[in-house]
Amino acid sequence: MENILECRALTKTYGYRTALSNLDIAIPRGRIVGLLGPNGSGKTTLIKLACGLLTPTAGQILIDGKAPGLESKAIVSYLPERSYLNNWMCIQELIRFFQDFYQDFQPEVAYDMLQRLNIDPRDRLKNLSKGTKEKVQLILVMSRRAQLYLLDEPIGGVDPATRDYILHTIIGNYNENSTVILSTHLIADVEQILDDVIFLSNGKILMASPVDEIRERQGKSVDDLFREVFKC
């Protein structure tokens, strides 16, 4: 399948509130895509739909041509915004857990990254600081050789040095045929690693374009464009 992620007239409503409205997207393989938008624009909803954690109200979302299910979950690596791992487990146990369930998980990569960040694999999650926990979650997600990485606000709650490391990890660890979709509102930081951007506002796509085009045609950085487009 050419496109790793496709949305066709995708709509998601929560009662009277529309989170996503008639979305049409086609994201090919091998791209790093930024899903950008203010809070409440539908970024997390779109990502959760792709993971199968939400069901569409209307329309379709396809991963590698199939609806989210058993097969898509094996090729999608998801990093939620929240803390979703068991606090009582230690990092080693988590690595074994991921290794058990995911064929594409590479424990050597995980241990290597932990060592570089001076994180002891024997520590229990509940004893770690919030920033360290986020790093561990990211390490686990990026240690998989997935075809689609969905990272929801991966750099939200961490210091600038850690942000740099996380971005460095993302581009260092994905292979050319994989696609990384990361949602964020810290655009200035991620801009340098993005190939394409999608601007979401109130559940609709305002703009979808390669980053180079924005810089060449409009002569501004993505961050500047974002501030312009989403001016309050």
Added chain:
Amino acid sequence: MLRKLLKYELKATARTFLPLYGCLILFAVINRVFVAIQDRTEHFSFFFGVSLTSYIFLIVAIFALTVFVMIQRFYKSLLGDEGYLMFTLPTTPGKLILSKLIISIFWVVVSIAITGFSIMILAMSTGFWQAMGQLFQALGLYFREYFSFADVSVLTSFLFLGLCGLTYLILSVYCAIAVGHSFKQHRAIGSVGAYLVICLISQVATTLCVQMGGFFTTRLPSLEHLLLYEKYGISLFLLFFAVMYLIFAAVCYVVTQQLLSKRLNLA
């Protein structure tokens, strides 16, 4: 995949249960020591009272905890934050449900066994073991002389009925939680309401089944004779209910599985 889920589920729940079981056995031993002391002296009766009360409290706590953990493992672990982990694993919702069901059944059985074992420790004394020895001898004699296949089948049917009933009980709770989850708001209350509805429906269905069973029995004299006069009759009677509960359980399973596959909306 199911085996991995079972392994993980067991690990996650064992850390809650095993320490409690340990405490229970410990208190059984302590109480047994106190019983021996009480035989000889009136002193320490206060401590004995305290430890005996603690022991009984522990038994109640273990059973309450078994029920609580059963609900929590489904509600919190599948539909709370951990659901983000469980539902993105390359497995089906059906296997997730099954893994939690099997481990819940496991802990209920173990809780009953450990409680029985602790009571045995408590009651243990030289006289007790003698009595137990005599009891087993007598049972052995009885089995050898009077035991028939029918007795085995009654016992097996009874245990099978217990198992089916337990399975249905657990799955009905899961089903109620899943139904509540499919509401957009007031999910917790929705679950409670759904559980009441499920109970109501199963009561009606049970009555219908019993009526139908009675109807067919009166129409088939050979069956009626079998049920009333033969030992096998009791087994058949028990099996009837076991199968009925199994069907109820299957319905709950299918509803839960469909809801979690087609209408999952993790907050």
